[in-house]
Amino acid sequence: MRLYTNAASANGYKVELLLALLGRRYERIEVAIFAGESRTPAFLQKNPAGRIPVLERDDGTSLPESNAILWSLARDTAYMPAASADRDRALAWLMFEQSEVEPVIGSVRFWLQTGRAAARPDELARRLDGARQTLALLERELGGRPFLVDDRASVADLAVYGYTHLAPEIDLPLGPHVRAWCDRIAALPGYVAGAVRYDASARVA
Ligand SMILES: N[C@@H](CCC(=O)N[C@@H](CS)C(=O)NCC(=O)O)C(=O)O
Structure with a gap:
């Protein structure tokens, strides 16, 4: 899977932290958000809001919104409460x-x-x-x-x-x-x- 992110963003960092805690491998793609890279037609296909982070899964589907990504990655792991x-x-x-x-x-x-x-x-x-x-x-x-x-x-x-x-x-x-x-x-x-x-x-x- 691929993570589109930006090094200064804590929205991106939250996701990178969970991926690291889970020991998950991923390709990290730094998006130059101040140069408009998150607003290109290709990026807007991944997230219509034009923002990072976006997780692109191996099946090609994209998930935007840091906390939605956290929720999805945490499912069935020790980081999702059991009760x-x-x-x-x-x-x-x-x-x-x-x-x-x-x-x-x-x-x-x-x-x-x-x-x-x-x-x-x-x-x-x-x-x-x-x-x-x-x-x-x-x-x-x-x-x-x-x-x-x-x-x-x-x-x-x-x-x-x-x-x-x-x-x-x-x-x-x-x-x-x-x-x-x-x-x-x-x-x-x-x-x-x-x-x-x-x-x-x-x-x-
Ligand atoms: N609610 C979103 C907010 C995402 C967001 O604001 N991302 C900023 C960086 S922290 C961004 O991509 N800004 C670039 C832009 O708006 O063009 C989330 O939690 O993922």
């Missing part, structure tokens, strides 16, 4: 990540590292506030248990970890419980680091 109620909770965390983690920590990181923040001061402040609220919620949740669902790492942790562990890059410190949870994820066998800072190709004047 149906726990699976439902994991899915809720994947939804939470897309509404309360990526749009705040991810967008602020993107704007700050690529010169896009100055043009939107009010939106930046609003999202930073949202990011603080998300980190506070996670700090409360992880105060009483080692992982987000059940007592072992699951697809829920990997989805939420992707952008959460980058919060210090936008000058938001992680609380002690979130830091300890990040350390537990980084200690999983097969763990790989990822999501490098945006390079010059992403900058606007």
Whole structure:
């Protein structure tokens, strides 16, 4: 299978992390998203939204959306909770990540590292506030248990970890419980680091 991704994206990194933890082999294709490579007619066939990550399976079918890819890859593995109620909770965390983690920590990181923040001061402040609220919620949740669902790492942790562990890059410190949870994820066998800072190709004047 092939993964279309970009090294600075934590949406892409989430998928690469699960693939590494599962020891799955894949071909990694770096997409120059700031040069328009995710908006070509050929790429839009893979994802009509024109975004990475996209997983292309051996049968030729394509799956976009980082958390849908995580869900598909985690099925029948140790990263999918066994009990149906726990699976439902994991899915809720994947939804939470897309509404309360990526749009705040991810967008602020993107704007700050690529010169896009100055043009939107009010939106930046609003999202930073949202990011603080998300980190506070996670700090409360992880105060009483080692992982987000059940007592072992699951697809829920990997989805939420992707952008959460980058919060210090936008000058938001992680609380002690979130830091300890990040350390537990980084200690999983097969763990790989990822999501490098945006390079010059992403900058606007
Ligand atoms: N909800 C999507 C968001 C994907 C997304 O925003 N990808 C960005 C990189 S993080 C992208 O491909 N941007 C390029 C573009 O919009 O042209 C997911 O979780 O996969």
